Amino acid sequence: MEIDPPASNGNPSAPAGSAAVAAVASAAAAAAPAASKMTQLTESLKLEHQFLRVPFEHYKKSIRANHRVVEKEVSSVISGVGEVADSADVSRDEAVDRLSSLVSRLQGLKRKLEEESRTEHLQAQRCRARLDHLESADSENLSDWNNTRLKRILVDYMLRMSYYDTAVKLAETSNIQDLVDLDVFQEAKRVIDALQNKEVGPALAWCAENKARLKKSKSVFEFQLRLQEFIELVRAENYTRAIAYARKYLAPWGATHMKEVQRVMATLAFKSSTECATYKVLFEPKQWELLVDLFKQEFCRLYGMTVEPLLNIYLQAGLSALKTPYCYEDDCSKEDPLSQESFRKLAMPLPYSKQHHSKLVCYITKELMDTENPPLVLPNGYVYSTKALEEMAKQNDGKITCPRSGLVCNYTDLVKAYIS
Amino acid sequence: MEVSTIRDGFDRVVKKQKLSNSKSQEVIDHVGCEIRDALAKFHSVEDQAFNQKSILSDLKNKLNACGPHSMLEGVQKELNANIGKYMKLLEKYFNPDISKAYRNVDFDFHTVNKILVGHFYRQGLFEIGDCLVNEARNPEATELRSHFWEMHHIVEALRAKDIDPALKWVLAKREKLAVCGSNLELKLHRLQFMEILQRGTRVDALNYARTCLAPLASQKLDEFQKLMACLLWQDRLDSSPYAELTDPTHWAKFTKELTQQFCSLLGQPYESPLTVAVAAGSEGLPTLLKLANVMAAKKTEWQAMKHLPVPVELGKEFQFHSIFVCPVSRDQASEENPPMLLPCGHVLCKQSIMKLSKSSTRTFKCPYCPAEAAVTQCRQLYF
Numbered sequence: 178m179e180i181d182p183p184a185s186n187g188n189p190s191a192p193a194g195s196a197a198v199a200a201v202a203s204a205a206a207a208a209a210p211a212a213s214k215m216t217q218l219t220e221s222l223k224l225e226h227q228f229l230r231v232p233f234e235h236y237k238k239s240i241r242a243n244h245r246v247v248e249k250e251v252s253s254v255i256s257g258v259g260e261v262a263d264s265a266d267v268s269r270d271e272a273v274d275r276l277s278s279l280v281s282r283l284q285g286l287k288r289k290l291e292e293e294s295r296t297e298h299l300q301a302q303r304c305r306a307r308l309d310h311l312e313s314a315d316s317e318n319l320s321d322w323n324n325t326r327l328k329r330i331l332v333d334y335m336l337r338m339s340y341y342d343t344a345v346k347l348a349e350t351s352n353i354q355d356l357v358d359l360d361v362f363q364e365a366k367r368v369i370d371a372l373q374n375k376e377v378g379p380a381l382a383w384c385a386e387n388k389a390r391l392k393k394s395k396s397v398f399e400f401q402l403r404l405q406e407f408i409e410l411v412r413a414e415n416y417t418r419a420i421a422y423a424r425k426y427l428a429p430w431g432a433t434h435m436k437e438v439q440r441v442m443a444t445l446a447f448k449s450s451t452e453c454a455t456y457k458v459l460f461e462p463k464q465w466e467l468l469v470d471l472f473k474q475e476f477c478r479l480y481g482m483t484v485e486p487l488l489n490i491y492l493q494a495g496l497s498a499l500k501t502p503y504c505y506e507d508d509c510s511k512e513d514p515l516s517q518e519s520f521r522k523l524a525m526p527l528p529y530s531k532q533h534h535s536k537l538v539c540y541i542t543k544e545l546m547d548t549e550n551p552p553l554v555l556p557n558g559y560v561y562s563t564k565a566l567e568e569m570a571k572q573n574d575g576k577i578t579c580p581r582s583g584l585v586c587n588y589t590d591l592v593k594a595y596i597s
Numbered sequence: 598m599e600v601s602t603i604r605d606g607f608d609r610v611v612k613k614q615k616l617s618n619s620k621s622q623e624v625i626d627h628v629g630c631e632i633r634d635a636l637a638k639f640h641s642v643e644d645q646a647f648n649q650k651s652i653l654s655d656l657k658n659k660l661n662a663c664g665p666h667s668m669l670e671g672v673q674k675e676l677n678a679n680i681g682k683y684m685k686l687l688e689k690y691f692n693p694d695i696s697k698a699y700r701n702v703d704f705d706f707h708t709v710n711k712i713l714v715g716h717f718y719r720q721g722l723f724e725i726g727d728c729l730v731n732e733a734r735n736p737e738a739t740e741l742r743s744h745f746w747e748m749h750h751i752v753e754a755l756r757a758k759d760i761d762p763a764l765k766w767v768l769a770k771r772e773k774l775a776v777c778g779s780n781l782e783l784k785l786h787r788l789q790f791m792e793i794l795q796r797g798t799r800v801d802a803l804n805y806a807r808t809c810l811a812p813l814a815s816q817k818l819d820e821f822q823k824l825m826a827c828l829l830w831q832d833r834l835d836s837s838p839y840a841e842l843t844d845p846t847h848w849a850k851f852t853k854e855l856t857q858q859f860c861s862l863l864g865q866p867y868e869s870p871l872t873v874a875v876a877a878g879s880e881g882l883p884t885l886l887k888l889a890n891v892m893a894a895k896k897t898e899w900q901a902m903k904h905l906p907v908p909v910e911l912g913k914e915f916q917f918h919s920i921f922v923c924p925v926s927r928d929q930a931s932e933e934n935p936p937m938l939l940p941c942g943h944v945l946c947k948q949s950i951m952k953l954s955k956s957s958t959r960t961f962k963c964p965y966c967p968a969e970a971a972v973t974q975c976r977q978l979y980f
């Protein structure tokens with residue numbers, strides 16, 4: 178904040194160098210608050226990458242899957258024709274039958290493609306709804322827009338934590354289904370539910386579906402699934418099958434992950450009741466939870482989401498920016514989130530914010546004391562805002578009572594403080 | 598935000614996707630047509646000597662010649678190029694990874710869940726709060742729930758201009774409200790009185806004033822007299838000196854004041870702390886992300902900082918504490934180094950004053966004006 182020096186003091190001498198820079202900065206910050214609100218909005222919109230990226234990834238996925246289906250089906254129809262043509266002893270009726278079945282196969286493909294293009298259309302619309310929503314943010318509806326953002330962030334959190342019912346309820350009551358990724362997470366839910374039931378099938382299917390991209394990001398998720406399946410065979414003392422399984426599914430990873438392969442192979446010599454720490458841990462049920470966590474990470478990465486829930490990122494940033502040593506004092510204002518025990522707990526490992534300029538809040542009105550509402554000093558050194566003291570003087574015939582020390586004085590005894 | 602540029606990029610993807618779909622349909626139709634043509638030949642030629650072999654190999658050659666793959670390839674390539682461009686566009690205009698500002702510290706989800714449940718109850722979303730308690734196996738917050746339930750019950754009733762639940766609460770909290778100097782009771786009766794005056798009869802209004810307003814008259818005599826004078830203007834309040842009292846926004850203002858008092862007596866803030874913290878986060882994140890990038894370049898340990906190295910400017914709605922930064926030393930004031938008022942009205946930290954006065958041995962010139970000061974003239978300030 179910047180408060181002009183008293184006029185009676187004549188020409189102020191040049192302040193120290195660093196102070197001059199700071200003064201320039203603070204003057205710039207104070208200028209045109211409306212413009213700065215808009216800059217702030219633009220800056221906060223830049224945080225919305227995931228908001229546009231996730232539905233687009235979903236759309237892209239459908240596009241790619243459809244391409245694959247068309248290519249596969251058309252080429253298998255064509256090779257079907259080739260087979261008929263190339264076989265020497267096909268009867269006329271048989272040839273007709275086989276060609277007709279290829280025609281109906283194409284009709285089926287056409288129907289499927291029409292259906293899929295409706296899905297693609299809906300997904301494209303969702304991408305558009307998000308663009309519209311970003312564009313709709315302006316200074317007039319900012320508080321509504323921010324409320325919706327909070328709800329989006331909360332739905333995101335609940336989806337990642339697998340609180341699906343709450344996520345769906347909140348999205349529906351707030352009418353923001355198009356602005357959250359319920360359907361994307363349905364896909365994750367199938368895999369997670371299965372892993373929690375100690376089934377790897379859906380997870381492996383998911384790996385196959387996304388093989389190229391997982392390989393590109395050097396994902397080890399599939400390897401971990403295979404290791405776990407192997408361990409389950411050992412647990413069931415089904416050693417022959419375990420060895421066959423290892424040959425087929427673990428050996429291909431040997432080149433890159435020899436150590437891990439050797440370690441699980443060694444379990445063949447122990448039982449699942451082993452007390453040896455190196456191997457015991459492999460049999461713990463916690464391994465399945467780790468697989469769920471690993472899957473969630475891979476899943477988020479694939480869709481271009483942050484690995485952490487958005488809520489955690491926003492909350493951490495907010496709490497860091499709000500955290501001051503004063504927050505932990507007994508008389509911390511109730512309106513400060515850090516007056517609440519739960520928020521204090523979350524903020525504990527976070528750094529304190531840093532201030533370059535004084536920011537004074539009136540003890541009485543909780544308003545900022547600035548040029549419009551300058552600070553006034555009581556004879557005992559307690560400071561309150563002009564607005565608060567003027568009001569108090571008006572109500573009490575010019576008398577001021579200090580709410581913290583009980584001192585009574587006249588409004589005329591007050592002096593102005595100049596804070597730079 | 599250049600949403601229109603991004604939208605154009607997206608439209609190009611959609612256009613190519615549609616083109617690619619119709620191309621696929623075309624290829625399927627084409628292959629289908631060829632096969633059907635061949636089948637037609639099978640049916641039309643009755644002659645025993647018709648050449649099955651040549652029809653089939655004709656068909657095979659035709660299908661291989663048209664090359665469905667090369668037909669699809671071009672349009673798919675274009676589509677993929679546009680998809681790639683759009684992804685680049687998103688990366689350019691948005692911050693592709695906001696988790697760079699995240700510290701990998703213990704962020705206890707039980708605590709977060711507890712905060713969320715409290716938030717939902719406060720917002721009146723009781724069903725959602727209950728659902729979360731259930732799904733996250735959170736401990737129930739029965740007490741908080743019932744308090745906020747009462748608050749929302751009161752607010753809903755006030756919206757329908759029913760003052761009873763509010764009155765019941767105000768009477769139950771009469772003593773506590775008196776301590777904070779609140780006159781909610783009088784304000785509530787005033788609202789009801791004005792309502793009767795506008796919708797009911799003068800007799801009803803007078804009766805109401807006698808039973809409900811009169812006992813409170815001593816609290817604010819001038820207010821009471823004003824209300825009684827309204828009786829004279831009953832049919833034409835709008836053109837009376839008291840027209841302001843009929844302003845319908847008084848209900849909304851009263852509801853806000855009551856909610857504030859309600860939260861304050863609960864020891865709860867008026868604004869949802871979650872809303873405040875997340876809003877502060879969205880204001881602070883852009884700065885923190887810039888910082889995280891700089892720190893990564895300098896290889897400084899982001900996790901180990903006790904203090905953020907740069908200020909994160911937040912709007913004034915987020916200022917809850919007085920922070921004094923000495924304009925000379927740039928240090929934040931503390932108990933050991935408190936802010937001091939110079940006789941000229943400028944404020945510096947104690948340590949800066951000691952330096953300027955060479956350990957209080959001589960008078961010094963204020964760095965911000967020509968006034969001279971002695972240490973003994975400086976007073977400690979309490980913000």
Ligand SMILES: [Zn+2]
Nearest residue numbers: 941943963966
């Ligand atoms: Zn001075």
